[in-house]
Amino acid sequence: MLDFKIIDISDKERICECLKKSDFQGCEYSFANNMAWRRLSNSKICFYKDFYISCAFDTDDDIPSFIFPSGEGDYREVIDEMRKFSESMGKPLKISGVTEKGLEILKDIYGENSQAFEIHPERDGFDYIYNSSDLINLSGKKYHKKRNHLLKINEYDWEFLEMKESDFDECIRFSTINYNIKKGIENFSSIAEQFAINTFFSYFSEFNLFGGVIRIDGYIKAFSIGEKLNSDTICVHIEKADTSYNGIYPAINNEFSKRFAKDVKYVNREEDMGIEGLRKSKLSYHPAYLLEKNTVIFR
Numbered sequence: 400m401l402d403f404k405i406i407d408i409s410d411k412e413r414i415c416e417c418l419k420k421s422d423f424q425g426c427e428y429s430f431a432n433n434m435a436w437r438r439l440s441n442s443k444i445c446f447y448k449d450f451y452i453s454c455a456f457d458t459d460d461d462i463p464s465f466i467f468p469s470g471e472g473d474y475r476e477v478i479d480e481m482r483k484f485s486e487s488m489g490k491p492l493k494i495s496g497v498t499e500k501g502l503e504i505l506k507d508i509y510g511e512n513s514q515a516f517e518i519h520p521e522r523d524g525f526d527y528i529y530n531s532s533d534l535i536n537l538s539g540k541k542y543h544k545k546r547n548h549l550l551k552i553n554e555y556d557w558e559f560l561e562m563k564e565s566d567f568d569e570c571i572r573f574s575t576i577n578y579n580i581k582k583g584i585e586n587f588s589s590i591a592e593q594f595a596i597n598t599f600f601s602y603f604s605e606f607n608l609f610g611g612v613i614r615i616d617g618y619i620k621a622f623s624i625g626e627k628l629n630s631d632t633i634c635v636h637i638e639k640a641d642t643s644y645n646g647i648y649p650a651i652n653n654e655f656s657k658r659f660a661k662d663v664k665y666v667n668r669e670e671d672m673g674i675e676g677l678r679k680s681k682l683s684y685h686p687a688y689l690l691e692k693n694t695v696i697f698r
Contacts, residue, residue: 551646
């Protein structure tokens, strides 16, 4: 039987080896994300042979929700183990975040027209994947409004700097101020985000993260944190900015991309969570494609 535990920094080497073997592009396939966001849905992890498995235990339907396993080996075998675990709790096996690559693996195991499981698209969880060159250059007619908006940052005495350890405390204070203004204590996802931000900074070097800040008149007014996600993609985990400054979000996006995305093909800016304003903003940057994800529930 699978033996789940709380993820810990000591698990990094083994988890990252499994993630590297699969080279998946979804934002779930990040050790840093898994550890930082573990409180959001009471996620725990385990290993089965050469596979890494993560599972959320606090879900809306009270069914444990597995992430499609990463690593290498017999996928039928590891999925059978996941199924035994779920059924021991009186629940069906549910796997979330299943991309087309994952569906191909499942269909290869169970048949193209398998009746073994149901497939439900997760639109709110689709990752936004951008050409790094688009975010860096903002070229062409489709980015005309973005370029104009970006120019507004020049109304201020600003500079973009690569994030240093000496910036961490100020970034945490900045995010805490935003959290309090938005009454984050009333929203559990906001509480979980603050925990995630603190975790990112606590293990910044261990997670192999990189980041940038925008200072206006010497004070941090925006920051962004990301990492190399797979062989051709970086992922932006956190982006915060003071919207009282015109053009600050386009500026942190563009400067971060210019500094850190120039040597990769894609930038994953994660999902929109079904938030209308966030979806509109992410679509306005014209993603190269949406990384479609599905929930698969076994019958």
